[in-house]
Amino acid sequence: MTNPCRRHFQRVMTAEAAAAVAGPAMTMEGCTIYELHLAKLQQDYLRLKQVQSTEGKAELKRQLLPEYVPYVEGALAEGKGAQDQVLTTLMVWRMDAGDFAGALDIADYVITHALLMPDRFERTTGTIVAEEVAEVALKAQKAGGTFDLELLLRTEQIAGKEDMPDQAKAKLHLALGKAFAEKVSEDESAENTLIARTHLDSAKTHLGRAIELHTNCGGKKDLERVERLLKKFAAPSS
Template identity: 85%
Template sequence: MTNPCRRHFQRVTAAVAAAAVAGPAMTMEGSTVYELHLAKLQQDYLRLKNVQSTEGKAELKRQLLPEYVPYVEGVLAEGKGAQDQVLTTLMVWRMDAGDFAGALDIAEYVINYALLMPDRFERTTGTIVAEEIAEVALKVQKAGGTFDLDLLLRTEQIAGEQDMPDQAKAKLHLALGKAFAEKVADDDTSENQVIVFGYLDSAKKHLARAIELNTSCGGKKDLERVERLLKKHAAPSS
């Protein structure tokens, strides 16, 4: 798979096959390049079943995913929305492997064309995308780390309007609220109060929405802190 010519061939082949089948009522089944990747996916799935450790599964997925990149690039470039079990499965694998940007590239296509998830996935696409990324972000934030705000904003843009359980949507808003809030320290002395106020105002909106959706989401203390800081950094005059 390191051969550039082979990667180019697979990308072009996937693009041609995806462009030939339009609409979610159709499927990529029967396409040679699709069937080859589906067979490989099934083989790799069996390899993953033999690994008990969650961390071990994630590491194996990180090793396997590059082999599918040409196929994904081809389908995303020229695809017209045909059902594609390879693509939807790889979207989840990318999230499991920590490649959230790559997962969102696929998610945007999958949601745009309303592709169905394989039967073994019980949640809808929007729920999977929002909840999986939000849960990782919240775990990082709880441990005192930071999670990429732009990734969370893109997640909301792609999946935020999808129908999902209130608890799942609350997690995304909570993660966003925390990400905005952590941009402002308690002793912040920034001269650009417009930016500071903007972060805090966005944090308040997301945290309040998370609590509205799920009162036990755990964002009440964060909201109290944000409201306290908002009083300190009074809204700048226009």
């Protein structure tokens, strides 16, 4: 969708429709702009089913998602919490496509208004958000890479208090613990010790919580390293 006028029109139409339907007991069904996007979503879903590769599906979603941006912007700007299968599905698609910031924008709205996930999704919204972000972060960390700490913190802020299996919540705390811990190197300079201790304290809290929730989460060695570094960077006694 490259036409700015068309994008603006769809954004405004979505905002007006979303503002007119209030509450989780209501649904966007019957709103023309919603029905059009729901039909498009079904067509795109059929296209995705023809792709067997997970990477291929993610790439196709990255190509398709920009076409839904005006709808998402309008719904999030003026929505009053009506059930919306387009939004909930796009939230998951954005995560699949690697757009976690965009997914969390939708997740914040979806969880705040207690929107229901489509029937084909077996997990609750909070579980999906926490687990999907955490698993990608843990995969990157295991491979020696990093994951944006701010995205993990925002994920915890949005989904951390939702009811979910302990193992799912443990993954999020584990990813957070690792992300805080990786900010501190073994040879941290003296002038950075206060910052290092702050990061290590946060890492210890999250890693400890992850282990508490799921003993075999894989964070014990990370916690040992954090505790060792905390002793190394301990404040000098007076």
